[in-house]
Amino acid sequence: xxxxxxSLISNLLYDLREAAGRLETSERELSSLKRINKPSDDPVGxxxxxxxxxxxxxxxxxxxxxxxxxxxxxxxxxxLASLAQVATRAMDIALRAxxxxxxxxSRDALAREVDQITREAVDVANQSFGGRSLFAGYSTGVRxxxxxEVNGQVTAVAMHDDSGQMIRQIGPDSTMTINYCVTGxxxxxxxxxxxxxxxxxxxxxxxxxxxxGNAVSVLEDHHSRLVGxxxxxxxxxxxxxxxxxxxxxxxxxxxALLSQVQxxxxxxxxxxxxxxxxxxxxxxxxxARIIMPTLVDFLK
Amino acid sequence: xxxxxxxxxxxxxxxxxxQQALDVVAHNVANASAPGYxxxxxxxxxxxxxxxxxxxxQFGSGVTVYEIQRMRDVFLDDQMRSEQASYGKxxxxxxxxxxxxxxxxxxxxxxxxxxxxxxxxxxxxxANNPESDGFRxxxxxxxxxxxxxxxxxRKQLADLQLSITTTVREQVSEMNLLAQQIAKANSQISExxxxxxxxxNDLKDKRDLLIDRLAGLVKINATADTTSSVSIxxxxxxxxxxxxxxxxxxxxxxxxxxxxVGGAEVITPGSPGDLGGESGGxxxxxxxxxxxxxxxxxxxAEKIVSETNALHRAGWGLGDAVHVERDFFxxxxxxxxxVSAALSSDPSKLAASRNGLxxxxxxxxxxxRVKENLVMRGATATFSDFLRGVVGRLGVQAQExxxxxxxxxxxxxxxxxxxxxxxxxSIDEEMSNMVRFQHAYTACARIIxxxxxxxxxxxxxxxxxxx
Numbered sequence: 168x169x170x171x172x173x174s175l176i177s178n179l180l181y182d183l184r185e186a187a188g189r190l191e192t193s194e195r196e197l198s199s200l201k202r203i204n205k206p207s208d209d210p211v212g213x214x215x216x217x218x219x220x221x222x223x224x225x226x227x228x229x230x231x232x233x234x235x236x237x238x239x240x241x242x243x244x245x246x247l248a249s250l251a252q253v254a255t256r257a258m259d260i261a262l263r264a265x266x267x268x269x270x271x272x273s274r275d276a277l278a279r280e281v282d283q284i285t286r287e288a289v290d291v292a293n294q295s296f297g298g299r300s301l302f303a304g305y306s307t308g309v310r311x312x313x314x315x316e317v318n319g320q321v322t323a324v325a326m327h328d329d330s331g332q333m334i335r336q337i338g339p340d341s342t343m344t345i346n347y348c349v350t351g352x353x354x355x356x357x358x359x360x361x362x363x364x365x366x367x368x369x370x371x372x373x374x375x376x377x378x379x380g381n382a383v384s385v386l387e388d389h390h391s392r393l394v395g396x397x398x399x400x401x402x403x404x405x406x407x408x409x410x411x412x413x414x415x416x417x418x419x420x421x422x423a424l425l426s427q428v429q430x431x432x433x434x435x436x437x438x439x440x441x442x443x444x445x446x447x448x449x450x451x452x453x454x455a456r457i458i459m460p461t462l463v464d465f466l467k
Numbered sequence: 468x469x470x471x472x473x474x475x476x477x478x479x480x481x482x483x484x485x486q487q488a489l490d491v492v493a494h495n496v497a498n499a500s501a502p503g504y505x506x507x508x509x510x511x512x513x514x515x516x517x518x519x520x521x522x523x524x525q526f527g528s529g530v531t532v533y534e535i536q537r538m539r540d541v542f543l544d545d546q547m548r549s550e551q552a553s554y555g556k557x558x559x560x561x562x563x564x565x566x567x568x569x570x571x572x573x574x575x576x577x578x579x580x581x582x583x584x585x586x587x588x589x590x591x592x593x594a595n596n597p598e599s600d601g602f603r604x605x606x607x608x609x610x611x612x613x614x615x616x617x618x619x620x621r622k623q624l625a626d627l628q629l630s631i632t633t634t635v636r637e638q639v640s641e642m643n644l645l646a647q648q649i650a651k652a653n654s655q656i657s658e659x660x661x662x663x664x665x666x667x668n669d670l671k672d673k674r675d676l677l678i679d680r681l682a683g684l685v686k687i688n689a690t691a692d693t694t695s696s697v698s699i700x701x702x703x704x705x706x707x708x709x710x711x712x713x714x715x716x717x718x719x720x721x722x723x724x725x726x727x728v729g730g731a732e733v734i735t736p737g738s739p740g741d742l743g744g745e746s747g748g749x750x751x752x753x754x755x756x757x758x759x760x761x762x763x764x765x766x767x768a769e770k771i772v773s774e775t776n777a778l779h780r781a782g783w784g785l786g787d788a789v790h791v792e793r794d795f796f797x798x799x800x801x802x803x804x805x806v807s808a809a810l811s812s813d814p815s816k817l818a819a820s821r822n823g824l825x826x827x828x829x830x831x832x833x834x835x836r837v838k839e840n841l842v843m844r845g846a847t848a849t850f851s852d853f854l855r856g857v858v859g860r861l862g863v864q865a866q867e868x869x870x871x872x873x874x875x876x877x878x879x880x881x882x883x884x885x886x887x888x889x890x891x892x893s894i895d896e897e898m899s900n901m902v903r904f905q906h907a908y909t910a911c912a913r914i915i916x917x918x919x920x921x922x923x924x925x926x927x928x929x930x931x932x933x934x
Contacts, residue, residue, distance in 0.1 A: 171891030172499055174884050181880050205568045206862025207869060214859040216574045221851050224584045228591060235595055299598065299826060307598055307826030331827055335595065339839065429574065462898035 305331030480529030481911035559748030686743025782818025782830030
């Protein structure tokens, strides 16, 4: 087979181009630290990488939702604890008021205290978090409990009944309701905690021993329900904490998987770049040698 | 005996022949790096020998160059042209698909997939805080960003289609120019070819170069005919026949691409995408690959619009006294999608709630969770699955085109090597030929000198007896 000058040159050029191409690919991989720079580099890997990224994005979203839910639940738990304490103090007062004979002045003082406790309970129920009422369901701009006063004393309490549920998505298929409505917390009209407190004050004022005894058991009932709700809130919070831990672990695993799919192995790539550089320089050196001498150099 | 001076005549013929041979060597060496140059060889042959009555044998009469042969393999030329057409086609496809990959810009945080995810995340924020004006504005912004991403990518695809049309028209003009030049070369070669003994080798080289270039643009068949013209057909329509070239016209009449050559439609098996060459590849890109991606984008956009709007219409905006049905997105496909005017001017109208209460974000949550619904591909894929499928397909197509280009490059290189084997100039070979002819030339000159001396003996020294 004849080897012509042109074929020598074109072979050399082709091989140089190939070597330079390999060098360029390896260098680009090393500088971007990504194995996949466009879909055609690895179509299947690209789809995997996209899927993993989408899942990671979702996980971050769920973690953010969980943190939002946890802060709401904490505020709720605090409010429920305060209300439970109110019930306990009211029970104390009821017992004291029902024990033996108290002078009227003491009874007056106790009645005044109950009135204060009532207002305190109303305040707790009207508490808001981040500018939104804790216990007003969807009507977050409204204070759910309103009072009617006569002669400086609370005589009636009206509750806004909105049982709207605030839902947070904490997983691909799981959501959690994070709020309570005031009617669930204090129970419905006619038999609410507030009604019980008002009845207690009225019973103290009227020195009604029977009513006082009744008030204690009613308040006990409210107390145990409030403690139950407080426990439930705590349980929700701990479920969220576990979920968040799981999501954090999942995130680490996903990041590791994603890195496997799309990131360059730096050590391996550095070696490849080095090898490509070597082969390129060698090709250049050899090329320079083979194209130089012809018969012309040797003829006189 | 043929004549006293016949020996000199033989020497002279030798000088002439070897001088011509040296000229050919010089021509080869000078053109060694000229693209498309075919090396030439001077073919020598003994001239007609004469017989002399009464003498044995025939008298040789010297040498002549009867032909300057052009060392070309027509079969390799045909192979090369066919592979050039394939290379042109796949290269055009590869470049186009690479461009489409940059439009989609995946995998990255700037691609359509990320923009979609951010939009749905912003709706989750509204669901968690439906009273907040800030989160509503952010959600409307995110919606606008999504719409813009769709429109931008769609426009880039459409622009590529337009620019392909322009490029194809330019290529058809170039085809016409080449065809005319080939026709002219044909007529020149035919004219010279009729003169006996004349070989228009360099004109043939020029013609072959033109045909090679044409073969890269569109798949052609080049056949030589008896008058040493080359006729060129595209498909089964004649483009160049002898000295006349028909005109090729490209048009998109009736929404379909047509290539008309001299008024006749080029019919190739299948569609004009089978035109082959760069033009064929570009038309394939414009008429089947790009429309598929445009269609996918349009489908995705249209589905997002309809699914989001269906949920949005059932919801109440902030501060609505009565239920008003509003759309979140307006538009029907990736070209026209945008956030509805009502929302962009007043984000409080984003229908987050089911019943008008300000703390209710349930409709916003539904719209955010639409990303989990299997609404694409006959209820088997989510929006993100669908987009990933499109990107995956793009990657596979681009990778395939890349492989074909690499294969064709290798094939062409091999064929070119074979061609160079036949037609390439080897400096070493020419140098040794040069030495050979030089020696022969010198020897012939010597022969003349020898005969000269012999004759001078005859002329000057005979008949001087007694002077």
